[in-house]
Amino acid sequence: MSQTEPEPTLWDELTSPVNFTLILVIAYLIYKIVRAKFEPEPVAVPVQRLPKMRKDLTVQELRKYNGTQPDGRVLLAVNGVIFDVTRGKSFYGPGGPYAAFAGTDATRGLATGTVAGSDKDYDDVSDLTPDEVSAAKEWEEQFTGKYDIVGRLLKPGETAKQYSDDECEAKTEDKTEDKKSQ
Ligand code: HEM
Structure with missing residues (x-):
């Protein structure tokens, strides 16, 4: 068994x-x-906003706003208009794909599809082709809809305009985080 x-x-x-x-x-x-x-639900941390800047700048003055300053502000110029692109820092901040445009006159690069800002003291872009001019215009329009305007990029010999407080507000009040598309 x-x-x-x-x-x-x-x-x-x-x-x-x-x-x-x-x-x-x-x-x-x-x-x-x-x-x-x-x-607990993650708390939404408010985005640190820099004070609005409204000022005309020379190319040399523009250079320091390349995102490496302690406040991290990033400016760039297209067609003589300076934009505050700080909220697009992932594009233009140090190490970003378009960091070469930060703190520069980006007109020629944007017009010609080259990721490089001008290193000249002043870039006279009158040699651009009509297609390049319209490409630069399209970028300017896109930036106008998305970013705050800081002022004009000064040509050598030009003097900065004094902006009133009203002009600062009028140009910037509508550009809230929610209204702007990324
Ligand atoms: C293989 C070629 C490229 C690809 C796949 C590409 C792709 C992209 C993508 C996906 C974005 C993000 C768009 C968004 O989220 O709003 C972007 C943004 C951008 N691209 Fe390109 N890109 C290319 C070439 C270029 C070139 C050659 C330039 C230079 C003229 C350029 C300039 C820019 C700029 C300035 C932005 C940021 C726009 C802003 O601030 O809203 N890209 N690109």
């Missing part, structure tokens, strides 16, 4: 390697679910 194996007890079942692993996995998942339920 053959000896039959004793029936495994519940304890034997639970402590078998496969079941024990499953129990651990399930316990971990339950822990994650319960923890997620009781975790």
Whole structure:
């Protein structure tokens, strides 16, 4: 007469390697679910806004606004208009794909599809082709809809305009985070 194996007890079942692993996995998942339920909602951290800037700048003055200053402000110019592109920092900030435009007159680069800002003291872009001129115009329009205007890029010998407080507000009040598309 053959000896039959004793029936495994519940304890034997639970402590078998496969079941024990499953129990651990399930316990971990339950822990994650319960923890997620009781975790406080992440608090929306308000975006640190820099004070609005309204000023005409020379090419040399523009250069320092390339995102490497402590306040991280980034400006660029297109067709003589200076834009505050700080909120597009992922594009133009240090290490960004378009960082070469930061703090520069970007007209020629944007017009010709070259990611490079002008390194000249003043870039006279009168040699651009009609197609390039319209490409630059389109970029200017896109930036006008998205970013605050800071002022005019001064040609050598030109003097900065004094902007009144009203002009500062009028140019900038509508550009809230929510209204602008990225
Ligand atoms: C393979 C070629 C390229 C690809 C795939 C590409 C792709 C993109 C993408 C996906 C964005 C983000 C758009 C958004 O989220 O609003 C962008 C932004 C931008 N691209 Fe390009 N790009 C290319 C070439 C160029 C070139 C050659 C220039 C230079 C003229 C350029 C200038 C820009 C600028 C200035 C922005 C930022 C616009 C802003 O501030 O809203 N891109 N690009």
